[in-house]
Amino acid sequence: MNDILPIILSIVAALAVIGGLIPVLLKTRKNITQYPGTRDANDPVLPRSGSTAVEDSPAAATDRKAPDGVDLEGLDTTTVPDDAAGLEAIQVETPLPVAGRLMRLRERLVRSNNIMGKGLLALLSSDKIDENVWDEVEETLLLADLGTEPTMQLVDALRERVKVLGTRTPEQVKVLLREELIKIVDPTMDRTLNVQRHADKPAVMMVVGVNGVGKTTTVGKLARVLVAEDKDVLLGAADTFRAAAAEQLATWGQRVGVPTVKSDIEGADPASVAYEAVKAGIDQEVDVVMIDTAGRLQNKVGLMDELGKVKRVVEKLAEVDEVLLVLDATTGQNGLNQARVFSEVVNITGIVLTKLDGTAKGGIVVAIQKTLGVPVKLIGLGEGADDLAPFEAEAFVDALLN
Known part of the structure; x- marks a missing residue:
């Protein structure tokens, strides 16, 4: 019996040690962002594409200082190697060339049931164009979300040109309509x-x-678009309120080999994530840092003020070169109200119009540009990974009229 007692005591002691380690291990696992392909702001500076110089010294972690009012607590952008045990490998994809996308998106717009171009062509090809026809032209443009002022401008221009033409063929009508729409x-x-x-x-x-x-x-x-143009990109997941938003963004990044800076704490200060993302972009000498922000209603003053704070904090490190406002084309005139408020808070420089294939309208492109004086820069016509392309005025009008 005396021989067995020391063995039993040793086993109990070993179990106690193991029991104490388990919570520590679980806590460590929980606090590490385990996304292959992500970089830490404190990782060694990496060479840019085409560069032969490699700097081995890491950025100093002790020098991380945030602007006043920015909380860095809980920010964790730990890098995990691509072959990390237990992680599902995501194959890096090669995005489609940008040029090929535009042709494909134009074909989709042609197939969409737009009422703007086809309706105008039918009306202006009538044997007799009287006031009733012009009223219908005006109504068609308004229903297509063109807006009152642009509608009057277009109708006046069409009236004048139709009057000059006198006799019109369908081909002539299409030419003049194309020119005025462009x-x-x-x-x-x-x-x-x-x-x-x-x-x-x-x-x-x-x-x-x-x-x-x-x-x-x-x-x-858009990261895929930039990667297709041979740019080094880093993503900042500043949407810290929507569940799994950071993971979703990191997954997009992994698909094209783009790193993501994120926080593991839900509801963390979005300005701190944006700040650290830009800092990491500077340290790692990337070409572009893209910051994803949380969705917010334009009538919520506190949330809009927070968005302004994110921009101000980022500008302590680097100028914000582009502020893109994403709008759902199917929301019509409500999208204009959103655009006005956002432009007052963060100085919008461009519009991304999504779900353009889901609307029979299209005039919202003109209405937004007229209202804000800001161009539509990108359009989306589908849910595929490469269904985003630069907006081109002539290609857009040709798609409406075909």
Whole structure:
């Protein structure tokens, strides 16, 4: 019996030690963002694509200082190797070339049941164009969400040209309608994305909008566009309120080999995530940092103020070169109300119009541009990973009329 007692005591002691370690191990696992392909803001500086220089010294973790009012607690952007045990491997994809996308999206718009171009062609090809026809033309444009002022402008221009033409063939009608629509969509607006890296800092882009318009998905798709253009991209998951938003963004990034800076604490300060993402982008010499923000209703003053704070905090490190407002094309005139408020808070530089294939309208493109003086820069016509492309005025009008 005396021989057995020491063995029993040893086993009990070993179990006690193991029991004490389990909570520590679980806690450690919980606090680490385990996404292959993500980078920590404190990781060694990585060489940019095409560069031969490699700097081995890591950025100093002890120097992390946040602006006043920004909470960095809980921010964890730990890097996990691609072959980390127990993690599902996500194969890196090669995004489609940008040029090919535009043709495919145009074909989808042609197939959509738009009432704008087809309706106008039918009306203006009538044997006799009287006041009743012009009233119908006006109604068609208003129903297509073109807006009152652009509608009057277009109707006046069409009246004058039809009067000059006198006898009209369907081909003539299509030509004049195309020319006037292109004018009003305005091909002179600068629709280029401001994503050129500065001498010592990356270009910074914020993506904003209300709940449910697809901001996170748009950020992921736009990352694919930039990767297809051979740019080094880093994502910042500043949507800290929607469940799984950060994981969703990180998954988009992993698909194209783009790292993501995120917090593991739900409801963390979004400004801190944005700040750390830009800091990591500077340290790692990437070309573009894209910041995904939480959806917010335009009539919620506190949330809109918070969005302004995110932008101000980021600007302590680098200029925000692009602020894209994501709008759902199917919301029509309500999208204009959203656009006005967001533009007052963060100075919108471009519009991303999603779900354009889900509306029979299309005039919202003109209405938004006229209201804000801000160009539609990107359009989405589907749910596929590469269903996002640069907006081109002439291609858009041609799709409406075909």
